Amino acid sequence: MATRISRGEVAARLAADIPDGAYVNLGIGAPTLVADHVPPDREIILHTENGMLRMGPAPDPAHVDPDIINAGKQATTELPGSSYFHQAESFGMMRGGHLDYCVLGGFEVSATGDLANWSTGEPGSIPAVGGAMDLARGAKQVYVMMDLLTKDGRPKLVQRCDYPLTSKGTVARVYTDYGVFAVTPEGFAVLDTYGDTTIAELEIMLGIALIDGRNP
Amino acid sequence: MATRISRGEVAARLAADIPDGAYVNLGIGAPTLVADHVPPDREIILHTENGMLRMGPAPDPAHVDPDIINAGKQATTELPGSSYFHQAESFGMMRGGHLDYCVLGGFEVSATGDLANWSTGEPGSIPAVGGAMDLARGAKQVYVMMDLLTKDGRPKLVQRCDYPLTSKGTVARVYTDYGVFAVTPEGFAVLDTYGDTTIAELEIMLGIALIDGRNP
């Protein structure tokens, strides 16, 4: 039986791979957990696409300022060295390749690095995309943080995405509750597994062939 | 003999046509004189394309600040209500049609509103264009302020420009030492003459037919 780790542990695993001094955008939802796991000896600059660099932690409820929010429309804080700018400047930072990393949630990631995370394509659902397509195309390294399987057990790492795409061929890595995967020209490479999980077990879970990319 | 007025009088004549509250860019050289002739009851906001709105008058020599210059690279001053911005913002103001007026010098203006003011096309001359093409295409009203004739007596209002163009069909009016002209679909219309100058006299000077556009 493959070993599964918690969402917080996935966040910590991902945070460990982000170097000192990196400029990072954390998508809303699970990716925001990464901020809580940055090693204390590293200085990471968080970008929020609604117009701020060097975003701080959430405020305590007595110090909520409705004019300082993050992309998830939650209260956040400024730090010494923060800066504010308008939306066109903020998305210029993303599109222009100035962000070192973005971490996004995902519905599906394909073996060619396609990402689907904005629409399930269900009839009657309200379409909404926000900044997901900009981030998925703009950051130097696009990392996805998600469960490996859906709640009903279907693989989210796939040969080809069924859901409408957010971006084509831009995902570099996928951090999941069962392992860390890199997108390579030959398909998914396993960078890390947990416990005594084998690549063969993951291949059975996913139904696709995997490359062993772990350090020997 | 047609009546000729001084450059300062031309500037005053032009300034009288700029309404209260207008945003105006004055090209370098003679057009800068317009600033000295704005009627005292009007508030005109001057734009300088190197990055400032509400430019003030020249400083006295004891208060030159090399960090406050105009497009002619001369010392200028800020006023209460001035703002600074970078070049992309400044030229966005021009290109985006936010300037009400620009006043440019000219080598030639054609009956279809073409302007030539950046190059005489002489072999061996150093080409240079600066912001002239942006201004000539971007401002809502492009006014040209120039002598009607060259030093050797050739007309600068022409059927068709000989010099390389700065912009095609964008000039609205030409203020000269012998009269004020509007570009109309039918050609140049005379808006104003000085002294007892007749339109027939101007037609002889220019060698082209003119429309009488003066108020009766």
Added chain:
Amino acid sequence: MIDKVVASIEEAVADIPDGAHVMIGGFGRAGQPVQLIDALIEQGASGLTVISNNAGNGDVGLARLIQLGRVAKMICSFPRQNDSWHFDAAYREGRLELELVPQGNLVERIRAAGAGIPAFYTPTGVGTLLYEGAETREFDGREYVLVPALHADFALVQGYRADRLGNVQYRKTARNFGPPMATAARTTIVQVDEVVEVGALDPEAIPTPGIFVDRVVPVGWRDWTPGGVYVGGLVDVNGEALEQGIDPLVGETKATEGKPSGTEGTR
């Protein structure tokens, strides 16, 4: 003398006609020109095309405008929120047209309109169904899609402070869509907390110079910045007054418990 300050908010929006294209600033609650939207609701214009990042929350503001059937078309990036039931209903019943634009393309198209760029190539959205059939082109081996500038007749913007010349400053992340929208509309109307004397604003810190602004209307201080000074513990993230107050030492409140948070599911 230039004086862009208008006496009342009614006067500020009086000439917005039926069928107008109206940009409305704000990202979520931050930067939403709440009083201007309310005045537009009162004013009565309909058949509007609204350009805004979101499509309103709860029963107020833009959501109310949609509920009243006054919006014919929304151009936005993220209409789906927990409390956007009026948009949802109108959209599902086909009473409202939607043009969904990725947020970065949305704001860059607005910026392009203000800067006199009629169209540009962008990498965002290439190969997705939002740009199916769109004109694409390769530059240096990557594919880009051509998108047009996005203009409006009116822009409604929330600023913080302004002078009579129309120079506007914003506060924190409430700046968001204000500066680009102010450049892209034929008539830009800015509500501010306070009108200050000319010269009171630092000329090095004016995101929206007066050249872009037609009307300024003061609406008084925000609840959380009475007198221009931030005071914590008075409101929640949506700017709504806390019902029970907060013990600043403990930093906890139950005031918003059970309410839709408005803070999730926005992407």
Added chain:
Amino acid sequence: MIDKVVASIEEAVADIPDGAHVMIGGFGRAGQPVQLIDALIEQGASGLTVISNNAGNGDVGLARLIQLGRVAKMICSFPRQNDSWHFDAAYREGRLELELVPQGNLVERIRAAGAGIPAFYTPTGVGTLLYEGAETREFDGREYVLVPALHADFALVQGYRADRLGNVQYRKTARNFGPPMATAARTTIVQVDEVVEVGALDPEAIPTPGIFVDRVVPVGWRDWTPGGVYVGGLVDVNGEALEQGIDPLVGETKATEGKPSGTEGTR
């Protein structure tokens, strides 16, 4: 910990290779990164493509770099100035290639590079010989020309104050090309008068956030702002010390009489 401050100006420019594309900020004298250019002269790189609004003045800075034969190509809007004799000579003798770009297109192409826009349509220059044979297109009945983004390997920028995170403020019209150029180069190097503590810069007034900056090098105060406070009567418009001083009551000097003014004929 992030610390973008480098110890010496030599170190700041040490890795600029032969053949590099280098943006140099400034409009005339204002905003010219004088010390960085001098360091580049000392450093020795040649075959450079320089992107800058002007092509240098007198015998120093960019003019000196051209005189030394280190510039293979200039991309600029206005190389012709009263005292640009080194450019003039190199250009006339065919020792230097020139790409002349209208100023607004130049800076918008730089801004596009920084913002991930590979190409855009512009009205400026349509129908002129600068865009003969270029790709044009009509939008709403007007003609526009397609122009590409303009990237660089290095940008040399003059700021006023910065912190170790690379947040940069400018002074007055010296801001000019700094912010767009800082976004468009792979490596952005900013000289500043003073490095300040993190938190000392107003977060509402940072034209260049640190994300765009790789290196910061302090070079000391300008002659006319010793200690960060402007003092009049010390320099002329080119920042050169007045030889005889000025009587502030009379406001006159003869110090610059007979010198080429450098202030005319720039368009």
